[in-house]
Amino acid sequence: MSSRRIFARPARFAAIAPYVWMALFFLVPFAFVLKISLSQTAIAQPPYEPVFDLTAGWDALKAAFAALSLDNFRLLVSDDLYVFAYVRSLTVAVTATALLLLIGYPIAYGMARLPKRWQAVAMVLVIVPFWTSFLIRIYAWINILQHDGLLNQILLALHLVSQPVVWLSTDSAMYIGIVYSYLPFMILPLYATLAKMEPSLEEAAGDLGAPPWQVFWLVTFPLSLPGVGAGVLLCFIPIVGEFVIPDLLAGSNSLMIGQTLWLEFFTNKDWPVASAAAIVLLVVLLVPLLLYERLQKRQLEQGG
Amino acid sequence: MRKLSRLSPFNIASLALGLAFLYLPILILVIYSFNASRLVTVWGGWSLRWYHEFFNDRAMIEAAWMSLRVAVTSATIATLLGTLAAVALSRGEHFRGRTLFSGMLYAPLVMPEVITGLSLLLLFVALNAERGFWTVTIAHTTLTTCFVAVVVQSRLGSLDRSLEEAAMDLGCDPVRAFAMVTLPLIAPAIVAGWMLAFTLSLDDLVIASFTTGPGSATLPIRIYSEVRLGVKPEINAICTLVIALIAVVIVIASLASKLSSSQGESAAPL
Numbered sequence: 001m002s003s004r005r006i007f008a009r010p011a012r013f014a015a016i017a018p019y020v021w022m023a024l025f026f027l028v029p030f031a032f033v034l035k036i037s038l039s040q041t042a043i044a045q046p047p048y049e050p051v052f053d054l055t056a057g058w059d060a061l062k063a064a065f066a067a068l069s070l071d072n073f074r075l076l077v078s079d080d081l082y083v084f085a086y087v088r089s090l091t092v093a094v095t096a097t098a099l100l101l102l103i104g105y106p107i108a109y110g111m112a113r114l115p116k117r118w119q120a121v122a123m124v125l126v127i128v129p130f131w132t133s134f135l136i137r138i139y140a141w142i143n144i145l146q147h148d149g150l151l152n153q154i155l156l157a158l159h160l161v162s163q164p165v166v167w168l169s170t171d172s173a174m175y176i177g178i179v180y181s182y183l184p185f186m187i188l189p190l191y192a193t194l195a196k197m198e199p200s201l202e203e204a205a206g207d208l209g210a211p212p213w214q215v216f217w218l219v220t221f222p223l224s225l226p227g228v229g230a231g232v233l234l235c236f237i238p239i240v241g242e243f244v245i246p247d248l249l250a251g252s253n254s255l256m257i258g259q260t261l262w263l264e265f266f267t268n269k270d271w272p273v274a275s276a277a278a279i280v281l282l283v284v285l286l287v288p289l290l291l292y293e294r295l296q297k298r299q300l301e302q303g304g
Numbered sequence: 305m306r307k308l309s310r311l312s313p314f315n316i317a318s319l320a321l322g323l324a325f326l327y328l329p330i331l332i333l334v335i336y337s338f339n340a341s342r343l344v345t346v347w348g349g350w351s352l353r354w355y356h357e358f359f360n361d362r363a364m365i366e367a368a369w370m371s372l373r374v375a376v377t378s379a380t381i382a383t384l385l386g387t388l389a390a391v392a393l394s395r396g397e398h399f400r401g402r403t404l405f406s407g408m409l410y411a412p413l414v415m416p417e418v419i420t421g422l423s424l425l426l427l428f429v430a431l432n433a434e435r436g437f438w439t440v441t442i443a444h445t446t447l448t449t450c451f452v453a454v455v456v457q458s459r460l461g462s463l464d465r466s467l468e469e470a471a472m473d474l475g476c477d478p479v480r481a482f483a484m485v486t487l488p489l490i491a492p493a494i495v496a497g498w499m500l501a502f503t504l505s506l507d508d509l510v511i512a513s514f515t516t517g518p519g520s521a522t523l524p525i526r527i528y529s530e531v532r533l534g535v536k537p538e539i540n541a542i543c544t545l546v547i548a549l550i551a552v553v554i555v556i557a558s559l560a561s562k563l564s565s566s567q568g569e570s571a572a573p574l
Contacts, residue, residue, distance in 0.1 A: 032423060124558070
């Protein structure tokens with residue numbers, strides 16, 4: 001028996017504590033979301049019914065199960081507010097992810113072309129803002145974008161505008177905030193694939209007479225697709241559920257699903273509908289989530 | 305022959321603009337935290353006025369203290385759980401329920417925070433648990449365990465396993481071999497994992513809002529409610545202090561990873 005195998009047994013026991021923790025605080029809570037999404041709103045504490053009472057016996061439990069219904073999901077589909085919120089979330093996420101790719105790609109490309117020593121420095125510089133609180137970074141933008149903020153002061157001083165421009169509480173402000181917050185998530189996976197790429201491939205294409213844009217479009221970009229995929233998914237998934245950035249920077253006229261969920265829960269105290277909205281959000285995100293997992297698995301197999 | 309892989313002016317410009325975009329807003333915030341003027345946007349000379357204001361704001365100090373306690377406790381539990389999980393996944397070979405285990409472990413990494421927060425709140429309500437310090441700590445531990453596991457697992461993966469095997473050939477039992485050989489080698493990654501968990505907990509607003517109770521707001525919750533009411537110069541000072549704290553944490557983390565690379569292994573990511 002090799003020592004490797006001997007090591008495996010105690011290592012398996014190491015799984016027990018995290019296993020129990022994650023089952024208790026990650027898996028079980030989802031069962032509650034699912035159950036409450038099938039319940040009805042009630043003026044009670046907790047504000048939903050039926051409440052399962054395990055001490056009341058089998059018949060009571062069966063009656064409680066019978067009282068579960070899909071009404072909340074029907075409401076979500078028929079209520080324009082929710083349909084708009086989901087559509088808006090997806091639109092914002094697609095637009096913001098496209099912007100991130102456009103802005104992040106040249107930065108990652110520039111990083112990958114730096115001398116090795118400087119690449120490490122550039123990577124630290126990109127990661128550091130990720131360590132800085134996102135709420136603080138959004139707040140920093142409020143300072144800049146508000147009516148008499150720095151951006152308007154500069155624009156007025158340069159006589160580019162004659163009146164202060166309304167930036168805050170617009171979609172542009174929200175997109176600035178989202179792009180700013182998620183840029184490291186786009187740059188890092190792009191950089192990882194671009195830095196690994198063999199430069200001789202680009203040189204060969206150039207030697208064979210391809211102009212630079214063709215080299216990029218026919219050689220560099222296709223080879224960087226795994227990084228593009230990882231970056232796009234890493235940004236897209238959390239942006240769909242984004243709550244704080246649209247709440248602080250966008251106008252109040254159209255909400256994203258994260259905000260709607262939050263309002264339903266805290267302001268309207270409609271827990272069953274909020275739970276149903278959460279389940280639908282999860283189902284919507286399941287497609288990119290599964291894609292992401294498959295991509296990761298493939299990269300692991302390639303030894304990335 | 306033209307070398308395409310060379311750094312072009314376009315590369316340099318996009319890098320410079322990108323880094324300026326990332327850093328200028330934070331720099332402006334830090335500078336304005338020393339502004340003497342009551343108006344956030346008018347420069348009135350250097351002053352520590354807003355730092356004084358913060359240290360006299362009892363509710364803010366309490367929230368900061370709550371955040372620090374939650375961050376230290378949850379980062380410590382998450383580091384323990386995450387390290388155990390990483391060991392199980394990289395050394396346990398194939399055990400029963402391995403797929404479910406890694407699925408559960410890594411799901412919070414990509415799950416929207418509103419869903420994680422909502423589901424934990426529903427659990428705490430069902431358990432009739434009093435919401436406050438412990439519920440937020442449990443929620444943050446659940447969120448950050450996977451980050452620790454990722455960092456430690458990648459370090460364990462790059463480790464030469466013959467070292468462990470040699471220790472066992474020399475008569476160590478596996479637990480001893482792990483404690484005497486593996487643990488010191490992955491220590492820098494464990495430190496880095498703790499730091500990451502600490503800053504993530506300090507940063508979290510959404511999950512904390514769902515899982516905390518009345519009277520025990522964390523710093524982000526307080527900052528958020530202030531910011532929604534309008535810009536206050538005091539917030540600049542608090543944010544600068546948080547940035548300074550995180551800067552210290554980053555320096556320690558980078559020293560830890562430097563330590564690991566000087567031991568002849570590649571540095572831990574992050």
